[in-house]
Amino acid sequence: MDDRQTEHPDHGDDLEIVRRLLADAPSTAPDALLPLLHEVQRRVGHLSPGAIRLIADACNLSRAEVHGVVTFYHDFQTAPGARHRVQLCMAEACQAVGCRELAAHARESLGVEWQEATPDGAVQIEQMYCFGNCATGPTIRIGDRIHGRVTPERFDALVTPLRPESSA
């Protein structure tokens, strides 16, 4: 955990947000852990070691227990990512209509691998398995918005505005 802390020092303001969230939380019982993790990540973008420590204290759990939960679920990220998470469905129904080709286009045009942020910090692409949009794939999700029938051209049209500082 310590090496992560050096790599991604906690932002004091972020921890203050976490403290306030925990103080206002309707419950800190064990079954409130996932909702709390969702809320903290929604507000500060990721679950830092410092945040995990605060959450563990509030829920009367060990840091190891909270860390175990955080790292089990694909939704949670322990390091700050790009400003926009662009998730591509890579499951069978989208495979049947070209999501592998779309993914190759995304990686090439952005010059990044999965989970890697673009140099401007604007976008990272992630593999997901199914948005339940299986008759109108390929499907991608940007933030809380889902887009169907995404061609490489449509991908560019959706992603380019997320990178105002890049001329590409």
Place this chain on the structure above:
Amino acid sequence: MTTRIYVPGDTTAWSLGADEVETAIVNAITNHGLAAEVVRTGSRGLYWLEPLVEVDSPDGRIGFGPIAPEEVADLFADGKLPTTAHPRSVGIVAEIPFLRDQQRLTFRRAGLIDPLSWSDYQAHGGGEGIRQARESTPQQVIDAVMASGLRGRGGAAFPAGIKWQTVHDTPGDVKYIVCNADEGDSGTFADRLLMESDPFQLIEGMAIAARAVGASQGVIYLRSEYPRTHAVLTTALATAREVGLLGAGAGFDITLFLGAGSYICGEETALLESLEGKRGMVRPKPPLPAREGLHGKPTLVHNVLTLAAATTILADGADQYAGHGLDRSRGTMPFQLGGNVARGGLVEHAFGLTLDALIHDFGGGTRSGRPARAVQVGGPLGAYLPAEQWVTPLAYESYLAIGAMLGHGGVVVFDDTVDMGAQAEFAMQFCAHESCGKCTPCRIGSVRGVELIQQMRRGEEPERHLAVLHELCETLELGSLCALGGLTPMPVRSVINHFPEALHLPAEVISS
């Protein structure tokens, strides 16, 4: 008189611009001074037509689709409401063969009503099931579910009535109804479509179940990949409390719980662990969740569609429901037609339909126009079926007999450009990605499976590797705690048996 214009609002319609279509229509109504109003619905599940705009007419609703936001202006080009003369008209929606030829019970209201309007729900037959249940004893409700022949629609197809009876008979100060809305199988969207188009039906089904087994608390475990569904359910639950379907007066309430992107949490014991705030690790069974489930209490865990079907069974009678289907596959199954298909969407039909009918009569062949080569039925753990198996009746028993399964009813079509070797490799890869890690066959076997299939795809000693792969599949099947490891061999074996050339295997190796 004000004419109603219906704009769908489910995830698929939304993903194709339905919200922008609504805005454009509202603008057109204002600009042209039309006596019309917009109603947001869920979706009919005729997905190739989305966004499908419908307009009231004396003969029924006329459909126009697909309509992109920028095409709305043309729909109102002459300053009047569009008619069947418009090139995008698909005529009377109820008469579209894809919809007309279905047997919709669970999805009878989908796309017809405003999903958040309690009065719409009641006007279309909603609420009758819970009324019947309240006039019956709990045992009578359970007997009806038993007599209907309903089996779990999540994939395992366990007889629902037996589960209800077990939870009912198990003593407990607190009992739970847990709705498994972690619809993770690729190619499935029926749970989502129901929750976004007719959420009160699920809530009513849970209330019926609660009354039957004596539960006071319910939870809907919803996957986080469904943000639209989350919004609809949040509002619907609040309304259900206002109208007394839930809350103190009803003696039953439901909380909505958001998953966090783990496929294995669709497995019922992993789901319970997740609800308790832990890693989604599978629990050994027994004890069955019906006896010791959430927080160790008797818990009825069911898929969305199973709970929803209870409303139909109570309202229409068990006999009527059991009158559909064949053998021990009673009632209707919502098949979800997706992947490379021209007309994809939801097809609710009695068991016994064939894939040929689904893909060709309903689906109209592939979207690409190329010949279909393989169809995966039942999600990522289901078999890939070659053309000669497309005549097998879609029913639990007949599918088991050919080494396949219906699962949750997902049907994913692939055309002849598919690399079946890549599909076999993906099956193992997905298992490795989603394994909870509790049991060795699944955690390590899946990784070994990926390596073996990669070697075979490269043509490296495929026959020698096949022997190891067979043993590995057997170990996964017999030695895994849950269906993820236990069923991953199914798609892999189907590729070995029906598409051996993709793994560089001579046909005679397979037939011997």
